[in-house]
Amino acid sequence: MQDHAALPQGFRASGLYAGIKKKGRGSDLGLLVADEPTPAAAVFTNNVLVGAHVGICREHLARSGGLVRAVVVNSGCANCATGEEGLANARRTAEATAELLGCAPEQVLPMSTGAIGAQLPIERILDALPELVRSASSGGVHAFADAILTTDTRRKVRMQELVAHGSARAHVTGIAKGAGMVHPDMATMLSFLLTDAGLGDDPTSLLHALAARTYHRLTIDGDTSPNDTVLLWSSRPSKAPAPDALRPALERVAADLCRAIARDGEGATRLVTVEVRGARNEDEAARVGRVVATSPLTKTAIAGRDPNWGRILSAAGRAGIPFDAASARVWVGPSTVYDLGQPFPEREAEASRHLRDEEEVTIGIDLGVGDAGANVWTCDLTADYVRINADYRT
Amino acid sequence: MQDHAALPQGFRASGLYAGIKKKGRGSDLGLLVADEPTPAAAVFTNNVLVGAHVGICREHLARSGGLVRAVVVNSGCANCATGEEGLANARRTAEATAELLGCAPEQVLPMSTGAIGAQLPIERILDALPELVRSASSGGVHAFADAILTTDTRRKVRMQELVAHGSARAHVTGIAKGAGMVHPDMATMLSFLLTDAGLGDDPTSLLHALAARTYHRLTIDGDTSPNDTVLLWSSRPSKAPAPDALRPALERVAADLCRAIARDGEGATRLVTVEVRGARNEDEAARVGRVVATSPLTKTAIAGRDPNWGRILSAAGRAGIPFDAASARVWVGPSTVYDLGQPFPEREAEASRHLRDEEEVTIGIDLGVGDAGANVWTCDLTADYVRINADYRT
Numbered sequence: 001m002q003d004h005a006a007l008p009q010g011f012r013a014s015g016l017y018a019g020i021k022k023k024g025r026g027s028d029l030g031l032l033v034a035d036e037p038t039p040a041a042a043v044f045t046n047n048v049l050v051g052a053h054v055g056i057c058r059e060h061l062a063r064s065g066g067l068v069r070a071v072v073v074n075s076g077c078a079n080c081a082t083g084e085e086g087l088a089n090a091r092r093t094a095e096a097t098a099e100l101l102g103c104a105p106e107q108v109l110p111m112s113t114g115a116i117g118a119q120l121p122i123e124r125i126l127d128a129l130p131e132l133v134r135s136a137s138s139g140g141v142h143a144f145a146d147a148i149l150t151t152d153t154r155r156k157v158r159m160q161e162l163v164a165h166g167s168a169r170a171h172v173t174g175i176a177k178g179a180g181m182v183h184p185d186m187a188t189m190l191s192f193l194l195t196d197a198g199l200g201d202d203p204t205s206l207l208h209a210l211a212a213r214t215y216h217r218l219t220i221d222g223d224t225s226p227n228d229t230v231l232l233w234s235s236r237p238s239k240a241p242a243p244d245a246l247r248p249a250l251e252r253v254a255a256d257l258c259r260a261i262a263r264d265g266e267g268a269t270r271l272v273t274v275e276v277r278g279a280r281n282e283d284e285a286a287r288v289g290r291v292v293a294t295s296p297l298t299k300t301a302i303a304g305r306d307p308n309w310g311r312i313l314s315a316a317g318r319a320g321i322p323f324d325a326a327s328a329r330v331w332v333g334p335s336t337v338y339d340l341g342q343p344f345p346e347r348e349a350e351a352s353r354h355l356r357d358e359e360e361v362t363i364g365i366d367l368g369v370g371d372a373g374a375n376v377w378t379c380d381l382t383a384d385y386v387r388i389n390a391d392y393r394t
Numbered sequence: 395m396q397d398h399a400a401l402p403q404g405f406r407a408s409g410l411y412a413g414i415k416k417k418g419r420g421s422d423l424g425l426l427v428a429d430e431p432t433p434a435a436a437v438f439t440n441n442v443l444v445g446a447h448v449g450i451c452r453e454h455l456a457r458s459g460g461l462v463r464a465v466v467v468n469s470g471c472a473n474c475a476t477g478e479e480g481l482a483n484a485r486r487t488a489e490a491t492a493e494l495l496g497c498a499p500e501q502v503l504p505m506s507t508g509a510i511g512a513q514l515p516i517e518r519i520l521d522a523l524p525e526l527v528r529s530a531s532s533g534g535v536h537a538f539a540d541a542i543l544t545t546d547t548r549r550k551v552r553m554q555e556l557v558a559h560g561s562a563r564a565h566v567t568g569i570a571k572g573a574g575m576v577h578p579d580m581a582t583m584l585s586f587l588l589t590d591a592g593l594g595d596d597p598t599s600l601l602h603a604l605a606a607r608t609y610h611r612l613t614i615d616g617d618t619s620p621n622d623t624v625l626l627w628s629s630r631p632s633k634a635p636a637p638d639a640l641r642p643a644l645e646r647v648a649a650d651l652c653r654a655i656a657r658d659g660e661g662a663t664r665l666v667t668v669e670v671r672g673a674r675n676e677d678e679a680a681r682v683g684r685v686v687a688t689s690p691l692t693k694t695a696i697a698g699r700d701p702n703w704g705r706i707l708s709a710a711g712r713a714g715i716p717f718d719a720a721s722a723r724v725w726v727g728p729s730t731v732y733d734l735g736q737p738f739p740e741r742e743a744e745a746s747r748h749l750r751d752e753e754e755v756t757i758g759i760d761l762g763v764g765d766a767g768a769n770v771w772t773c774d775l776t777a778d779y780v781r782i783n784a785d786y787r788t
Contacts, residue, residue, distance in 0.1 A: 046712075047708065047711040047712045048710075048711040048712070048713075048714075048715070048716055048717060049707055049708050049710070049711030049719050050711075080704075081704065081707060081719050081732075081735065081737075082735075083720055083735040083736075115704070116704035116707075116708065117703070117704050117732075117737050225708060226708055226711060296615045296690075296779075296783070297615075297783060300779075300780050300783035300784045301783065301784065303780065303784040304783070304784030304785050306784070309511070310474075310475065310509070310510035310511050313443055313475060313510075314441065314443050314474075314510065314619060314620055316442075316443070317441040317442040317443030317444075317620060318440070318441045318442070318443075319442075320442075321442070322442055323442060325443050325475050326477055338475075338511075341475065341476075341477040342477075343475075343511045381780060382780060382784070383777035383780040383781055383784075385690075385694075385780070386694050386697065386775060386776060386777040386779070386780055387777055389690070389691060389694035389695065389698070390694045390695065390697040390698030390700070390776070390777075391698050
């Protein structure tokens with residue numbers, strides 16, 4: 001899967017600099033448009049503190065029956081903890097976009113990402129919208145993908161082809177921003193999954209199942225943020241049947257975006273896949289994986305290229321899932337470093353080489369209590385992470 | 395409360411170098427003895443992975459009816475993930491100590507702290523026990539407190555006098571080790587609260603209530619460890635009534651030990667007290683406080699002397715406790731930096747000075763939904779924390 005992605009049929013996109021970020025920090029206003037209002041579903045942050053857009057998106061999706069014509073996204077300002085004025089600004093953005101497109105305001109979803117606590121420069125946004133709408137094109141995916149970045153060091157776009165019906169082809173294009181769940185400026189994860197395949201009767205359930213296996217298995221440092229939003233959106237009419245190949249294609253794209261986010265984590269030098277096996281069920285496997293992937297001890301060990309199985313075992317032990325250390329196995333890359341109560345110090349050199357030589361590394365634990373497994377993605381925790389976050393405003 | 399502490403009446407202590415740690419790293423075997431078997435209660439780690447001593451302590455306390463004659467503690471080896479051999483070694487340590495003291499083995503509690511996965515050098519321990527028992531004295535509190543340290547940079551002893559009955563005086567002496575919940579070598583928190591006041595009918599409930607307000611409100615990085623143990627132990631006979639002044643004296647000592655542990659956190663430059671106010675009840679206040687105190691964003695901001703209220707508000711928002719950001723207040727030291735939906739950038743310079751000039755700093759949030767509050771202790775997260783933990787074994 002390469003970055004030379006295009007939009008699925010029926011979508012256009014654009015991006016430009018509206019003056020929300022400081023000059024020289026890149027574009028900051030992006031638009032996705034469908035030719036018609038078409039079905040979409042969204043999942044949002046579970047933080048009690050939410051950006052202004054979260055409530056408005058929920059409201060718009062409810063009022064429009066889940067039919068979306070456009071998504072307008074700004075970076076450089078989270079519009080979070082901004083009270084009534086923040087809500088009014090998000091509404092005005094949606095209304096002005098709707099007027100330019102000739103659709104109902106509730107068919108437009110506004111979204112924001114960036115620093116918390118500042119009001120949107122609404123006049124600059126309103127001034128920029130006509131050009132943003134005018135320039136939307138089927139070739140605009142990179143312009144959009146760039147406009148939603150904040151502290152990301154890389155654009156994140158992935159595309160997957162699938163066989164939709166008979167020999168007809170369809171596509172999934174995924175676009176994300178995020179250098180972790182948490183940013184120095186509270187910018188956070190936004191992700192868009194666009195397709196020209198149908199979504200079937202229940203796009204919301206489809207997205208929730210997908211998120212459980214992908215976005216909810218990604219952590220940089222365990223903090224959630226106020227603006228996290230994932231949108232699944234098809235250009236096909238409502239209730240168009242979903243091909244069997246859609247779910248695996250969506251999962252492939254979403255997982256690849258998650259891995260791209262983890263790899264771009266602040267200060268990260270390694271993409272880490274935490275493999276949990278031998279659990280009683282997938283849910284418990286994912287719970288253990290999330291705790292291991294959040295453990296500062298495990299993540300600093302990886303930064304130090306240290307296959308420290310004791311830290312992995314101990315982190316797994318605090319997930320609240322019963323298992324017996326005497327029946328567990330721990331591996332780092334290709335090397336089993338602990339098995340059935342027995343450490344294997346002689347294999348640690350090989351495990352260290354894996355951590356040192358690979359950019360994408362694997363650590364794993366088999367709990368020995370069942371047959372289920374799950375993977376969770378994270379990154380290592382380096383002194384640079386601390387430096388970036390300590391020095392941000394000083 | 396100074397460090398020139400003594401033991402309460404009826405206790406003796408000792409400490410020496412038995413050869414468990416590498417030479418030059420300090421003493422590694424400590425003993426606490428009561429003149430008679432007397433009442434004690436313990437709380438242990440809730441990690442699924444537990445050191446060998448945890449199960450044996452539970453078993454001994456059950457078999458002895460909660461009467462303890464001695465506690466023998468080694469540092470330099472956690473005796474964790476060591477299987478049957480580890481359990482046998484912990485039992486032999488208790489049995490040999492009991493024989494030297496002339497008591498039942500279940501009246502001796504063995505405890506270990508240090509690196510995970512290595513077996514105890516049991517012959518060295520057995521060789522050292524006679525001298526350890528012989529040298530126990532009423533003046534041995536510092537010898538014991540030193541022998542239980544691992545990566546701590548400071549000995550942790552606190553003492554408090556209380557009026558026991560009429561004008562009779564009693565004492566609480568607290569001893570702890572721990573430079574955080576988590577150590578590079580999985581060494582972790584041990585704490586002993588000794589008193590010559592009675593503990594009343596139910597020492598276990600007394601200790602649990604105490605731990606809820608003190609030890610469970612301390613976090614360095616959110617990881618729990620396999621060996622955490624807190625022991626409350628009186629030299630008075632079973633069922634001796636507990637004076638009213640005991641609980642506040644215990645809480646004072648325990649809170650001070652927690653603060654000492656947070657201040658000695660790995661890489662820490664600041665002791666941080668997180669004050670949560672305006673919660674519906676104390677439990678919810680403590681939950682919010684623990685999440686804020688675990689947030690890497692909040693802790694790196696303090697390392698950077700940055701009064702970043704957005705990070706505090708957002709961390710509080712992910713605790714699962716409902717509140718409205720528009721009714722919340724956030725302060726840093728003496729300065730309110732956010733109130734009722736409004737940031738106060740002009741007060742941030744003063745807040746920064748607090749973070750820069752004080753070694754013990756305060757951050758706080760009023761949730762605006764009730765009258766309850768709680769404090770949680772932690773430390774800042776510095777690049778040194780990462781360096782210590784990344785470079786430990788390499």
